[in-house]
Amino acid sequence: MAAAPLQSVPAPRPEDQDASVSPETRAGQAYFDRIIADDSRIEPKDWMPEAYRKTLTRQISQHAHSEIIGMQPEANWITRAPSLKRKSILMAKVQDEAGHGLYLYSAAETLGTPRDVLNQQLLDGKAKYSSIFNYPARSWADMGAIGWLVDGAAIANQVPLCRASYGPYGRAMVRICKEESFHQRQGFEILLELSHGTPEQKEMAQDAVNRFYAPALMMFGPPDDDSPNSKQSMAWNIKRFSNDELRQRFVGMIAEQVKVLGLTLPDPELRFDEETGKWIHMELDWQEFKDVIAGRGPCNAQRLARRREAHANGAWVREAARAYAGKQREKQMQKAGAA
Amino acid sequence: MMSQENEGQAAGQQANVWPLWEVFVRSSRGLSHVHAGSLHAPDAEMALRNARDLYTRRNEGVSIWVVPSEAIMASDPDAKGSFFESPQGKDYRHATYYTKSEGVKHL
Amino acid sequence: MNAPTPAHADHSLDSFGDAAASATRVTPGNALRPEDIAIQTVRPSEDVAQYALRLGDDSLILAQRLGHWISRGPEIEEDIALGNIALDLLGHARSFLTYAGHAWGKTEDDLAYWREEDEFRSAWIFEQPNGDFGVTIARQLVVAIYQRLLYSRLVESADSTIAAIAAKALKEVDYHRDHAIQWTLRLGDGTDESHRRMQAAIELMWPYVDELFDDDELTERVGDAGVRPSTLRGEFDAEIRAVLDEATLALPAVPRASGGGRRGEHTEHLGYLLAEMQVLARKHPGATW
Numbered sequence A: 001m002a003a004a005p006l007q008s009v010p011a012p013r014p015e016d017q018d019a020s021v022s023p024e025t026r027a028g029q030a031y032f033d034r035i036i037a038d039d040s041r042i043e044p045k046d047w048m049p050e051a052y053r054k055t056l057t058r059q060i061s062q063h064a065h066s067e068i069i070g071m072q073p074e075a076n077w078i079t080r081a082p083s084l085k086r087k088s089i090l091m092a093k094v095q096d097e098a099g100h101g102l103y104l105y106s107a108a109e110t111l112g113t114p115r116d117v118l119n120q121q122l123l124d125g126k127a128k129y130s131s132i133f134n135y136p137a138r139s140w141a142d143m144g145a146i147g148w149l150v151d152g153a154a155i156a157n158q159v160p161l162c163r164a165s166y167g168p169y170g171r172a173m174v175r176i177c178k179e180e181s182f183h184q185r186q187g188f189e190i191l192l193e194l195s196h197g198t199p200e201q202k203e204m205a206q207d208a209v210n211r212f213y214a215p216a217l218m219m220f221g222p223p224d225d226d227s228p229n230s231k232q233s234m235a236w237n238i239k240r241f242s243n244d245e246l247r248q249r250f251v252g253m254i255a256e257q258v259k260v261l262g263l264t265l266p267d268p269e270l271r272f273d274e275e276t277g278k279w280i281h282m283e284l285d286w287q288e289f290k291d292v293i294a295g296r297g298p299c300n301a302q303r304l305a306r307r308r309e310a311h312a313n314g315a316w317v318r319e320a321a322r323a324y325a326g327k328q329r330e331k332q333m334q335k336a337g338a339a
Numbered sequence B: 001m002m003s004q005e006n007e008g009q010a011a012g013q014q015a016n017v018w019p020l021w022e023v024f025v026r027s028s029r030g031l032s033h034v035h036a037g038s039l040h041a042p043d044a045e046m047a048l049r050n051a052r053d054l055y056t057r058r059n060e061g062v063s064i065w066v067v068p069s070e071a072i073m074a075s076d077p078d079a080k081g082s083f084f085e086s087p088q089g090k091d092y093r094h095a096t097y098y099t100k101s102e103g104v105k106h107l
Numbered sequence C: 001m002n003a004p005t006p007a008h009a010d011h012s013l014d015s016f017g018d019a020a021a022s023a024t025r026v027t028p029g030n031a032l033r034p035e036d037i038a039i040q041t042v043r044p045s046e047d048v049a050q051y052a053l054r055l056g057d058d059s060l061i062l063a064q065r066l067g068h069w070i071s072r073g074p075e076i077e078e079d080i081a082l083g084n085i086a087l088d089l090l091g092h093a094r095s096f097l098t099y100a101g102h103a104w105g106k107t108e109d110d111l112a113y114w115r116e117e118d119e120f121r122s123a124w125i126f127e128q129p130n131g132d133f134g135v136t137i138a139r140q141l142v143v144a145i146y147q148r149l150l151y152s153r154l155v156e157s158a159d160s161t162i163a164a165i166a167a168k169a170l171k172e173v174d175y176h177r178d179h180a181i182q183w184t185l186r187l188g189d190g191t192d193e194s195h196r197r198m199q200a201a202i203e204l205m206w207p208y209v210d211e212l213f214d215d216d217e218l219t220e221r222v223g224d225a226g227v228r229p230s231t232l233r234g235e236f237d238a239e240i241r242a243v244l245d246e247a248t249l250a251l252p253a254v255p256r257a258s259g260g261g262r263r264g265e266h267t268e269h270l271g272y273l274l275a276e277m278q279v280l281a282r283k284h285p286g287a288t289w
Helices: A023-037 A050-075 A082-110 A115-123 A141-161 A165-193 A199-218 A230-236 A243-263 A286-296 A300-338 B001-014 B044-055 B077-084 C034-038 C046-067 C076-102 C108-114 C134-152 C160-188 C193-209 C216-224 C229-246 C270-282
Strands: A270-272 A279-280 B022-028 B033-040 B064-069
Touching: A050 A082, A050 A115, A050 A141, A050 A165, A050 A230, A050 A300, A082 A115, A082 A141, A082 A165, A082 B033, A082 B077, A082 C046, A082 C076, A082 C108, A115 A300, A141 A165, A141 A199, A141 A243, A165 A199, A165 A243, A199 A286, A230 B022, A243 B001, A300 B044, A300 C193, B022 B044, B033 B044, B033 B064, B044 B064, B044 C076, B044 C160, B077 C108, C034 C076, C046 C076, C046 C108, C046 C134, C046 C160, C046 C216, C046 C270, C076 C108, C076 C134, C076 C160, C108 C270, C134 C160, C134 C193, C134 C229, C160 C193, C160 C229
Parallel strands: none
Antiparallel strands: A270 A279, B022 B033, B022 B064
């Protein structure tokens, strides 16, 4: 196997030499390092560094939260979808997002933190999720822009994660990526239909692209020189490409696709640089990004309130189901005792 | 690891938190059930139904098993050597070990 | 699920492009779709079309109600379950409306988005608000038991298209019925609070049960193409009584509501539901989506 630079073993840390580190830990670390160096997979019960477990728990649960919160802007349009076919597609899509959230929570739970704890972090406003879902979906065309740009960016981010070093995460991503491609295509087709429709429809489509372009580019995370955790994630084979690498790659794809749509991207600086072979895009407003992440976006409060409401309204239902299961178990035990 | 397990149990005892189930899906007749992931459900019947909705929305399966996660006994990951390395070196368990009979038909 | 194979040494982004294609096996499956009915040339008689319109409206209005639950369920697993049921119902609605529309040169969307409230032929129970999860389950229980009995008879319909749609729908409503029963048991025989809520929910829905089984001139005229609703009542009562019994719930003794949905006379709820459903389509007459 070619030794790509991304697979290199992390440099020995001070604790490796530390006499206070137990032999078990040292052996575990050596085993872990070898698996990473071989580009093989870490599985749930393997020894892993605490920082690796923490990083993954945080990343996977944030990812899961994003799917769950991400249902809202689109669910917002299910009842108003302008044709029954679009209504079916949108419902199936939002339902998939619930599914993706569950695949990811399932992967996160294998690291030792139960879902209700992760969920509570979300409800308490302590957990982050993708900033894009704090923007409002104001028009039907937003269903197109979200599918094409937001899901498109998500796919570009996620496809490399199919080979993340943590087995359950990679497996969840394989399933998710496959389903996401339907999401992106249906979004593209919504925009295509609108841009070839009435002048009002075309305007609606362009407006949606204008609003979602920059937030979609920000989905790849801060620029590489301002992304402190990236290097470690790459050393651990969780992340395979840098934020900027993925971002400029994505811009290149949509720059071509937008022509098919007959729309434009709201980026006067967008061009392909022959010299570096890379796409150049406009400066993004990273202050806005930080604000939205920190909870000061247009919809943060609304999204969390809706999540909390659903959770609170469902408490008596979840409780009833558990109580019923308990009663059934008791009945069975009594039957077994009587027999 | 111990502390995490305790955390999980504590959570599971809360009245409105459902326990965790592992889901195995047979993708078509003639194949084994394969682990697909996990989900939460109040009991086995609901776990099966949730598994159907979550893991077979696209005709991925013809049969589903659900098992309470806590019922799964896994081999000790720290005992890899004693558990799984013993078969190594026992080449004579494999047909390829027997080279003298090479070329003999139907063998 | 196949794990991504580590044998790939190529780490360029392109090599990931098809990584997703190798996961679990996915097939669309074979089933009757609204699109298949749209290309059929069979034109139903006026009576059969009116009958199909009722069936379609029932499912459409309920799908619209259930669609609202997605992202609001008591647990994410239940968002998915209710979403599945809504999708099934929307599929049935589209098939029935497409077929009905053949009689008048109209599409499913013409019928869904451009009819006025008094042109909808759904029964009242379908338009009743979601309420709490218990109310939604009570509505599901009544509807799913009714629809399963109905479709299990409609598979024998003298009209082959109605029979074919019913055959596809039957398998799905069978599952809806199971879902509703499972939840009725758990809520009815769960905690004191859930028992109280579920009993109240059943009582809230009960006035709208009778209308489902009212015979009228149309159900007489369609004859073997349809089912005379009153003939389903006995089985319905037996089934729902058994479920309520097991769930420790009492059969309500509340008077029926007059009903009138089959004549286009609706409760006050339908107007709001349609206003929301139709608003965007009506803002853009003649547009395609």
